[in-house]
Amino acid sequence: ILERLGIEKGLHKQIQEKYIIYSKEYISMSSLYDGTHKSLKLLKEKDYKLSLVTSKNKDLTLLLLEKFDLTEMFDIIMTPSDILTKRSKPHPDGLLQTALFCKIPPKESLYVGDMMADRLAAQAAGYNFALASWGYGLPTDPSATIWFGSHEDLSSYFLSVKHAVK
Numbered sequence: 001i002l003e004r005l006g007i008e009k010g011l012h013k014q015i016q017e018k019y020i021i022y023s024k025e026y027i028s029m030s031s032l033y034d035g036t037h038k039s040l041k042l043l044k045e046k047d048y049k050l051s052l053v054t055s056k057n058k059d060l061t062l063l064l065l066e067k068f069d070l071t072e073m074f075d076i077i078m079t080p081s082d083i084l085t086k087r088s089k090p091h092p093d094g095l096l097q098t099a100l101f102c103k104i105p106p107k108e109s110l111y112v113g114d115m116m117a118d119r120l121a122a123q124a125a126g127y128n129f130a131l132a133s134w135g136y137g138l139p140t141d142p143s144a145t146i147w148f149g150s151h152e153d154l155s156s157y158f159l160s161v162k163h164a165v166k
Contacts, residue, residue, distance in 0.1 A: 001055075016057075023060050032068045033134050035151030040073040042155050049102045053078040053094045055117070076101045090117040092125030099125070110146070112154065119144070130154075 002012050044050060050073055054061055058079040065071040078098050080088040087093045099106045106126035113119060114135030122129035130146035132154070148154045 020057060020060060024063065027060075027063055027067060030064060030067065033151060035155075037068065037070065039151040039155035040070065043158055044073055046159065048158060049075050049104060051076045051078065051098045051102060053089070053098055053111070053121075055080060055088055057081065089115075090120035090124070092121050095121055095125035095127055099127075112148065130157075 002015060003009070007015065040050060052061070052065075052074045054077075056064075056079060058081050061077060061079050062071070065074075065077070071077075076098055078094045080086065080094075083094045083097060085091075085093045095109075095111060096106065099109060102109075107128070109127045110130055111118065111122040111125075111127040112130045112132050113122065114132045119129050119131070121127075128146070129144060130148055131144035133147065133149050134151075146157070148157065
């Protein structure tokens with residue numbers, strides 16, 4: 001992100017360190033999107049493999065997941081430090097590593113994201129991609145073939161697909 005913003009490479013580490021400090025300091029102000037816990041719990045109960053591939057660092061990711069009691073929802077949590085190649089999104093490496101761990105071919109997987117980097121990583125990894133209208137990114141993407149307006153949309157989609165396959 002810093003590169004894309006044109007920020008001098010020599011400042012990246014210092015900015016990252018400050019970001020982590022401030023993020024941890026203000027974690028109490030973080031809130032969960034409506035329906036997140038309910039949707040993930042419902043999908044987990046229906047035996048879906050759930051993974052989290054994020055650009056956030058491991059410490060901050062785990063703090064947020066613990067705060068909202070979400071850690072146990074995921075089969076794997078992939079942060080930049082967990083990626084063997086150390087190449088995070090938009091590179092496909094984290095998604096491919098996750099597919100290997102879950103033993104699910106990328107073409108049978110759906111990556112839900114809210115940023116252009118998410119879509120690019122999903123395409124490069126051979127994943128299907130769904131746009132989440134909540135989060136940091138753009139609320140629409142004309143190239144997205146699946147679009148979720150809420151967590152309820154997400155769980156309804158998966159439950160209807162699972163029902164249709166049975």
